[in-house]
Amino acid sequence: MSSKQGTIKESSNDRVFLTLIYIFLSLLMIVILYPLVYIVSASISSPEAVTSGQVWLWPVDFSLEGYIEVFNNSDVIRGFRNSILYTIGYTLIAVFLTVIFAYPLSRKNFYGKSFFMIFILITMLFYGGLIPEYLVVQQLGMLDTPWAILIPKAMAVWQIIIARTFFYTSIPEELVEASEMDGCSSIRFLWHVVLPLSKPIIAVLALMYAVFQWNSYFDAMIFLRTEELFPLQLELREILITQSESGANQDIAEQQKRQQLANLMQYSLIVVSSIPVLIIYPFAQKYFVKGMLLGSVKG
Amino acid sequence: MDQSLDQSKEIKKVTQRHLAKRSFQRHWQLYILMILPVLYFIIFKYVPMLGAVIAFKDYNVVQGIIESPWVGWKHFENFFNNPVAWDLIKNTLFLSLYQLAVTFPLPILLALALNEIRDGIFKRSVQMFTYAPYFISTVVIVSMIILMLSPRSGIINTLMEAVGLDAVNFLGQASMFRDIFVWSDAWQITGYSAIIYLAALAGVDKQQYEAAKIDGASRLQKIWNVDIPAIMPTIVIILILSVGNLMAIGFEKVYLLQNPLNLGTSEILQTYVYKMGIINADFSFATAVGLFNSIINLILLIIVNEIAKKVSGNGLW
Numbered sequence: 001m002s003s004k005q006g007t008i009k010e011s012s013n014d015r016v017f018l019t020l021i022y023i024f025l026s027l028l029m030i031v032i033l034y035p036l037v038y039i040v041s042a043s044i045s046s047p048e049a050v051t052s053g054q055v056w057l058w059p060v061d062f063s064l065e066g067y068i069e070v071f072n073n074s075d076v077i078r079g080f081r082n083s084i085l086y087t088i089g090y091t092l093i094a095v096f097l098t099v100i101f102a103y104p105l106s107r108k109n110f111y112g113k114s115f116f117m118i119f120i121l122i123t124m125l126f127y128g129g130l131i132p133e134y135l136v137v138q139q140l141g142m143l144d145t146p147w148a149i150l151i152p153k154a155m156a157v158w159q160i161i162i163a164r165t166f167f168y169t170s171i172p173e174e175l176v177e178a179s180e181m182d183g184c185s186s187i188r189f190l191w192h193v194v195l196p197l198s199k200p201i202i203a204v205l206a207l208m209y210a211v212f213q214w215n216s217y218f219d220a221m222i223f224l225r226t227e228e229l230f231p232l233q234l235e236l237r238e239i240l241i242t243q244s245e246s247g248a249n250q251d252i253a254e255q256q257k258r259q260q261l262a263n264l265m266q267y268s269l270i271v272v273s274s275i276p277v278l279i280i281y282p283f284a285q286k287y288f289v290k291g292m293l294l295g296s297v298k299g
Numbered sequence: 300m301d302q303s304l305d306q307s308k309e310i311k312k313v314t315q316r317h318l319a320k321r322s323f324q325r326h327w328q329l330y331i332l333m334i335l336p337v338l339y340f341i342i343f344k345y346v347p348m349l350g351a352v353i354a355f356k357d358y359n360v361v362q363g364i365i366e367s368p369w370v371g372w373k374h375f376e377n378f379f380n381n382p383v384a385w386d387l388i389k390n391t392l393f394l395s396l397y398q399l400a401v402t403f404p405l406p407i408l409l410a411l412a413l414n415e416i417r418d419g420i421f422k423r424s425v426q427m428f429t430y431a432p433y434f435i436s437t438v439v440i441v442s443m444i445i446l447m448l449s450p451r452s453g454i455i456n457t458l459m460e461a462v463g464l465d466a467v468n469f470l471g472q473a474s475m476f477r478d479i480f481v482w483s484d485a486w487q488i489t490g491y492s493a494i495i496y497l498a499a500l501a502g503v504d505k506q507q508y509e510a511a512k513i514d515g516a517s518r519l520q521k522i523w524n525v526d527i528p529a530i531m532p533t534i535v536i537i538l539i540l541s542v543g544n545l546m547a548i549g550f551e552k553v554y555l556l557q558n559p560l561n562l563g564t565s566e567i568l569q570t571y572v573y574k575m576g577i578i579n580a581d582f583s584f585a586t587a588v589g590l591f592n593s594i595i596n597l598i599l600l601i602i603v604n605e606i607a608k609k610v611s612g613n614g615l616w
Contacts, residue, residue: 017517017519021415021416028489029429031486055454056458100333100335101333101336107326107329110322110326119340123345125600126348127347127593127596128344129590129592129593130572130589131353131572131586132348132350132351133343134576135364135582140342151343154343186326186329187329187332214436215435215438218554240439241555266446284434289494292494292498
């Protein structure tokens, strides 16, 4: 509540304008929410209701058949497990590499830091291309191994810049000097002092890398051949996008039912695959915002 | 004069060497730690840059990158002599320009609108729900598009039939591909992209708002004269970055949305590179096409950066 003196009465034009803004934002929210609500509603409706188009906003004939179908699909379960392993492994590697690279670049008297900055910024400007990158992975013998998922995208320049900015602003040079006076080595300082002070930035980096890995399919598609290694997103692609809807040789009623169920399962599958991201979303939202702000500070 | 200049240069050199030596002594453990990340960049970023020379060679697995014979501009000539080339370039440019025209201004509008309303449940809900789609994977977004636009059981066609319209096979029409791609992208990233502008708006000096109020400025005038100038530097930087990425746009999503019926507009340079290179194993030719794409990107980035520097006084470098 501001004092009466401070407020100048809003003109009627301004009130109209403000109303328009509220309408615009409300419409935007509806447009963004509708597909999400629809997918969730369809996923917990009966197969017949979805196929016949009865579901348009709220669930019709509540049923969990779609979810049962998803959890009975061994490919999906395997993909889910693979994706969890890839995400954990990749995130650990990526955060580790990012921290040990970004921390030195944040130190004031670290000789060569501008060289290293240019060294990584060049990689943002010049891109070798898909095929040369593929050939490198091939030459290293990583094709069709989990390493092809864990290593080639293990560092992102943007994340390095974010981490460097954080270390630069929150680990004062005096602290480093004091620790050196006490005879603490750089690595011990990094491990025992910097890391505990950097929990927020570690969370930002981990979330960014984890969401990236959980959601990516393309590297898996070009580097992996063995189905046992496929991450969830690749299984999703097979089931949701590539797979044709043709049924096997069953009688027509049975076939129709199978098809309805397969159709319904797609909705449930979308929901199931998004659950891990949904769980971390409340934290992720906060930390992603923080990360974006750190990155935009000109270093 | 010359002598003193030489002297100062000499002093600078000596201090440089001195600084380097001190830094190495003091931080040697950090330099050792950095070996691994540096190797990462060399192997996965710099080696592919050099590997791009196979665009000028006839690469074969037996001879490898170095031994394979040079063929000059052969692959580039083959590409440009193929009538497909111009379709690909056209498709790529149209799709990216359309995307830029939609997804660049929308977040600015959203941020300016959000900045006008008071903090509260409504504002926080708008922010929470508009960010959410950003976290959904490309595969899932494309699946949602396919499910909802399906001519047989999709909700959009069901609703259209309910009001008496004919069902449309949206994804089967080349003419609709760009709209579907661009607007679904806007749906996914507008909220997230607005964050950076909101941050810039939060940094506006409150006194400027007071001054505008005292001058009797309307909300619209305040947006125009205070808000927009305040976020201009951010707008310019984001624009430069977007143009720099113009030809590298959403390729993973384009590939998933493709089907034989919409290839006429959905085949872009990068999907072509993937098909020629990884699927057909025509490595040299695909690299040449990819290289052409990257170079166009780089040129665009440099041009836009120069224009931005001239017009607004700030650029990326």
